Amino acid sequence: MLRSISTILVLIFTVPAFAQIQAVDIYSVKQLSQLIHQNRYLQQVKLDDCQLVEDIEARAEVLKEPLYQFLWGEMLLTGTCVQQDSRRGMTQLTASANQGSNEALFRLARYYDEGERVIENNETAVKYALPAASGGYIPAQMLLVKLLNEGYGSPFDYEHSYRLLYHNVFDNQASKVKAEKLLKQLATKMPASIVKRAQKRR
Template sequence: MVLLCPILSSATPMAVEIYSQERLLTLIRSQQYLQQVKRDNCQLVRDIEARAEVLKQPLYQFLWAEMLNQGQCVKPDPKRGMSLLSQAANQGSSEAMMKMADYYYRGQFVIQDKTRAVNYVLSAASRGNVSAQMSLVRLYNEGLGSPVDYELAFHWLYNAVFTDEAKKNEASILLKLLEKRMPPSVVASAKKPT
């Protein structure tokens, strides 16, 4: 879908394409989604809102929620934003789960609840999201969560595939710290291939 919108510095209309799912996912994972909306001079606000509110597309619910939470191109409305973010998480969006976890961990817009944050991260990690798996191990290393879940978190991250050497090294460090919290027999079991 292409929208024709005049750019402020030019009298000639310029085609602005709505973000594909892949593009939006890349923007979210690189933390550039709100900056992109701003770079696009807020021209896609109505389409983003429609895809979130009417079509209920989880990545667009995430984007629209964050626009509402942060007041980007729209009047801030964290109550509505958090509701949409929760809906996206309930539809299985790992990105929405991670953002909800972040808000609960920091206590922004909601009462701080680190246990709830761990639960959101655990759900995202169970979907194979390596960033979530790293976050989960990091939270366990802080003493949060249940030791019963350490083996599973260790197993996921230990058997993850990394395309980034720095992330792989960070994962190794996190796993060594978590290993200290686990009996050797549990560590051996967690290291078994999937």
């Protein structure tokens, strides 16, 4: 009788613990894109108790999906849910950028601009920021104009970079104010006629 009661008590206290473990579905491209734009992608992987590591790795390494190459690369670079492997992580991030991922291009541009994980090289940062900016990625447009203001890149890119950022729609007032400040500084490097031309919609 006592043994039966003990068994029942064990079941009562262990079933809820198992019930708390829930299977997590792999993120859709749209969901992952939103997580990246909100800079919550690594946090979400950890919040999901690292259950998706194998799925993420397969989508990156086997299926070679750009956004998952980005995510997997960042996980390896930061040691999120996996053993840190910076070289392998950078390889994945570069592979994503080579497929045209604006997110990966921007991240590489930032790494080279800030000298994080790589030797600082602002010209390389421009090289990565420019295609992401041209692809409509606002953070890359901001970074590109900042780099041009600092004297990196080519004056031939001034008008194009000014136009990209000037004609954008911003998610919040803070981003708009930051863009205006960057554009005002870049305009001092350009002839007034070129600034006016860049401000006109094509």
